[in-house]
Amino acid sequence: MIDCHVHVFDPDRFPYAADTWYRPAGGETGTAAQLGHVLDAHGVHHALLVGPNSGYGLDNRCLLDALARGMGRYKGVAVVRNDASRAELQDLQAAGVVGVAMNVALLGVDFYRDTEPLLQRLRELGLWAQVQVQADDLVALKPMLQDSGVKLLFDHCGRPTPQAGRGQAGFAALLSLADTGRACVKLSSLVKCSALPYPYPDAWPYVQALLQAYTPQALVWASDWPFLRAPARIDYGPLLALFAQLVPSGADRQAIGDDTPQRLFGFGA
Template sequence: MNIFDEPKIDCHNHVLDPVRHPYAADVAYRPAGQEIGTLAQHRLVMDSYGIRHALVVGPNSGYGLDNRCLLDTLAASGGRYKGIAVVRNDTSREELQRLQQAGVVGVAFNATIHGVDHYLDSAPMLRHLADLGLFIQAQVTDDQMVGLAPLLLDSGARILIDHAGRPVPSRGLQQPGFQAVLDLARSGRAVVKLSGHQKYSAGPWPYDDAEPHVRALVDAYGLDACVWASDWPFLRAGERLDMGPLLRLVERWWPDPADRRRLLWDTPRRLFQFGQAG
């Protein structure tokens, strides 16, 4: 069995369908062309690569705080997909419960777009997340995690770190932001996505300068707190990307099928409570 046949869960991907779900009027970026990925296209890609479940992330691009496309996607999946929603910092417990009942397992903070200060008034909402067992998914870059980590830790919520913390590879493993990402492992509440290497690597596939950071994350978190994701359909990518080479990279970095099983299937299935078949 090769990696294309092995059971997999993709823990970061998007559905964008501006025909059925027009973009919000006030978004800064409107995906177009090959960045668009409808539900039908999403299903076809996931089926073609043996991806049995997906954690679909509501994008700031295109939809902003409008979760209707995400919720329609979850409803149509019959439980195959779970979601990460984008919400207001003052979202009520009742609204979070409604999203949870629809298949949402967390909400997204994207400091790479909004900055850290944008989220500093969100502590009450984060306590609701903690009470409900939902994740706060944090996307940061450079040293942003230094400023955001205290808020995440104080919240008591489960933490999902996006795209390996998006370090700057030329600054090495000791850069403060990456050290803050590594330190979150000690909380016992944090999980990291080993994904989005094209967003922070200085070079093309196989992202050689990203590998030391990925290895450090696995050492700190262990494969029981690491998941994989594609980032399909690759918004704002600087070059053409495809799912196949990303999976081959997983095979290259984790040649042991037992390790891949934990990363691609066992850990995300347990964390996000996907179906138990397989």
Template sequence: MDASIFSTPKTDCHCHLFDPASFPYAPGVFYEPAGGEIATAACFTEVMDAYGVPHALLVGPNSGYGTDNRCMLDAIRRGQGRFKGIAVVENDASRAQLEDLRAQGVVGIAFNMALLGLAHYADADALWERLAALGMCVQVQVEGNQMAQLAPRLLGCGAQLLVDHHGRPDVSQGLASPGFQALLAMAPGGRCAVKLSGYDKFSREALPYADAQPFTAALLAAFGPANCLWGSDWPHVRATRRLDYGTLLKVFERSVPLEADRRGILMDTPARLFGFGKQD
């Protein structure tokens, strides 16, 4: 009998921290999370313990902090191996800046095309090459058909690639949409991994997000568990509907029916890509 998703050890590969009391928000940021969106490292650690999550990949948010990574870096330092990070930097970040972040537990840099547009990253290719040389990841969040234009640039940079939230497809266009087909075409070679996450950002239906399931299945078939990851997107900033950690885990469990595949996605692939467990 398959183990319950709640008893299976797992790695959350997309989550954010917001602690404005200790780390005030940067001036002029896109959005300032408040109320139930406040998400301290101490609070998230309790969530992780409740759901059997030994490790998490913290993602620096454009909301709240922009290129200020101090909140995330503090959590990594205090976490004693429990956390790794994806930081946000300016497009002209130097090799020395990247090396400093890597020494503090950062494994890659996030690029949010869905929020800022492709033009904002028109000059990012040199940064991607620096990340490749340092063995760091290029993580991108796209939406709709943006990947159709972006994929050739990404594949040419040589870095390990991470794609957020199923690539945020336009479900009205179906699996044949240019953006989603471009994402599927990035699977050969094994240098790109995709996060099976972010239903609130592209599904048009309520739980269990039935319209998202064909996209999950297609990504799993193309990339395999060795290049798929799971993320909660906790604490669900600017969510359009109620989201809970446990129900999102159940969506993942139903979407990935084989226990061996779930184990690969939840533990083996994050350990290989990000080094979780090596210094625990």
């Protein structure tokens, strides 16, 4: 099993940026050591560590430290400036980073309108553009992302609006990108596309639509540990149980939970 979206927060060793927009504290924090214990307890062998905008912003030191300490257990997604150079990206890649995060849901569409040169560098290096959108954000960005030729990794089922249905423009745009053959979606954080408590039944139709459009060969599973700003308590075990309920086929779970992320992100290579 591979968890394709977790964060590491270690403010004692890596203090937060002074201008951070949010400071995770208490149960929202999770060090690399604590993450390892959680993964071990649930039989999860690898994880994709995502650099958070909260706490660290453009500071990737905590992420890179966790990658180094993991000794191959982890891959990373870094947060970089929109004008990050090829050399900066290559240095991150050498440290185990496989992609760059674009948090459109937080920073807005306009913040990323100038990223065509960055996307080109990512494409040339074989790095992923990990994109977190919500509602209809993707409609405006789709032409640039599609024309870039870069590999696309979408967070949290595309974060559709719960009540708007599968026909909403942003989710329809996400489904259409499956045809590119270079897009992948994380089945993760259903709480972000649900108006109901666990097991988030109003989000299930979006998962089924993604299963049909992308197939298990372009889908991965993730927990979003340590559940930053969760509206109610979330635990790792119930999320794994929900994955089994949503994907009843053992072969499909094997693909989404292990085979596909190994192939896409190079775990174990």
